[in-house]
Amino acid sequence: MGEIKLDVPAGSIRGRNSLFERESFRQFVKFCIIGFGSAIIDGGVARFLTYHVGLQWEIARTISFTLAVTNGFFWNQRWTFNAVGRTSSSRQYTMFFAVNIVGLLLNLLIMGAVFLMFTGKLHTGGKPDSTHWYIAFFTAITIVSFWNFIANKYWTFK
Numbered sequence: 001m002g003e004i005k006l007d008v009p010a011g012s013i014r015g016r017n018s019l020f021e022r023e024s025f026r027q028f029v030k031f032c033i034i035g036f037g038s039a040i041i042d043g044g045v046a047r048f049l050t051y052h053v054g055l056q057w058e059i060a061r062t063i064s065f066t067l068a069v070t071n072g073f074f075w076n077q078r079w080t081f082n083a084v085g086r087t088s089s090s091r092q093y094t095m096f097f098a099v100n101i102v103g104l105l106l107n108l109l110i111m112g113a114v115f116l117m118f119t120g121k122l123h124t125g126g127k128p129d130s131t132h133w134y135i136a137f138f139t140a141i142t143i144v145s146f147w148n149f150i151a152n153k154y155w156t157f158k
Contacts, residue, residue: 030080042068081157110140
């Protein structure tokens with residue numbers, strides 16, 4: 001039998017050209033890990049404030065969002081983008097918060113659209129069905145994560 005040879009450029013499977021070796025990919029993975037932790041903070045606080053304290057879901061999400069963004073800034077500045085000292089931390093936090101304000105608005109719009117899709121009406125207050133809330137929350141976070149990563153990588157922490 002003949003020998004089969006594959007011409008694979010050196011380093012293309014594990015090396016500079018590998019997806020796992022690309023800085024942006026590694027940063028996105030780190031961003032998502034931190035985002036997962038922030039999502040737990042966001043979702044836990046929002047759910048507690050909505051279903052146990054009795055706040056409207058929009059107000060609860062705004063409070064939980066602020067706590068989650070602060071957590072995300074602290075870890076992304078230090079670990080994901082290694083950006084401590086590039087610019088003043090207060091300037092970076094302001095920029096990070098601004099990016100995330102846009103993200104919050106997108107998040108609320110997406111959650112509202114998901115509620116509308118499931119119920120045929122907008123939930124502008126009160127307590128939406130718990131299952132619909134989870135679906136809306138995770139749908140919005142998934143979509144908005146891409147916006148947040150790109151804007152923070154190329155603007156906040158450039």
